[in-house]
Amino acid sequence: MTLKDLSLTALTEAAEGVIRPVGAFLLEQKVAQDQVETKSLNSLVSHVDKEAEARLVKGLSAVLPEAGFLAEEGTGSGDGHVRFRWVVDPLDGTTNLIHGLPVFCVSVALVDGDDPVIGVVYDPTRDECFTAFKGGGTRLNGQPVQCSGRVQLSDALVATGVPHWDFTRMEDYLAALTAFAKGTRGLRRMGSAAIDLAYVACGRFDIFFEYSLQPWDIAAGLLLVQESGGITCDFGGESEPQALLSGRETFAAAPGILDEGLSVIRNAFG
Ligand code: 2AM
Ligand code: CA
Secondary structure: OOHHHOOHHHHHHHHHHHHHHHHHHHHHOOOOHHHEEEEEOOEEEEHHHHHHHHHHHHHHHHHOOOOEEEEOOOOEOOOOOOOEEEEEEEEEOHHHHHOOOOOOEEEEEEEEOOEEEEEEEEEOOOOEEEEEEOOOOEEEOOEEEOOOOOOOHHHOEEEEOOOOOOOOOHHHHHHHHHHHHHHOOEEEOOOOHHHHHHHHHOOOOOEEEEEOOOHHHHHHHHHHHHHOOOEEEOOOOOOOHHHHHHOOEEEEEOHHHHHHHHHHHHHHHO
16 A cells, blocks of 8 residues: 555544544543552553543544554554554643643544654644644644744744653753743743644744654644644754654744754754
8 A cells, every 4th residue: 555545635534533532532531530540750641541542543443444553552553564553642631631731632643654644633622623634734623724934033932841751851951941931932831742733833832842752742743843834853953754753852843933943952952
């Protein structure tokens, strides 16, 4: 099967049809504290994540039976031989949901090797569904959106994720925060990398940066940014697909802000 054989428009619509009801399911949940187990340091997982993932895997398997999975709660037939995989975060923003903070989403990408070809990020709290397929632009609830046209760092709103488990680059990270705090309109921390990237894609944020993310946090969002006219790269400015999808370093920006933003990151992270 080649990419040409797939109708990306139809697949994206079918994926959205699977994802929206799972988002509605997330919205209904009240997570009792005794249902929360500690997965590892600062990583909380509840029955909600697992149930949402099971529903996504069932629905997406029917949409494209040939595709494998790489999913946050462990679903994976990623044996390396499968060309297409669904990269799934059933609940991005788990900590927010557990604390009653209404900022969370479902994030699903279809990747061809390491290259996202479909991306869907659905925020049920605002009923906002961001979709993109390769070559087709980015949409929000069906309407085309673009990344911001801002050209000066001093006008930029910058999103980031504060390190919560990998503190090895904390000093560099704080240096970047300091520079952005002084040189931009402001900093925001949503607690969902998928939403951060979706917001870069529709122009609400001009820059997003974070290190040590996971593929399922960013796979869909990377494509949303790319298809909206934005730039995605690592902290050195490289955009090699495998390195990007790993989540080791994620930088996304509107094109007019890229150079100034990246030079802040380069200075801070050496
Ligand atoms: P998750 O909700 O699916 O775990 C942002 O920093 C990213 O890190 C989010 O996409 C979030 O994905 C993940 N994350 C894991 N633990 C976190 C925490 N304690 N606080 C914030 N984000 C966390
Ligand atoms: Ca996540």
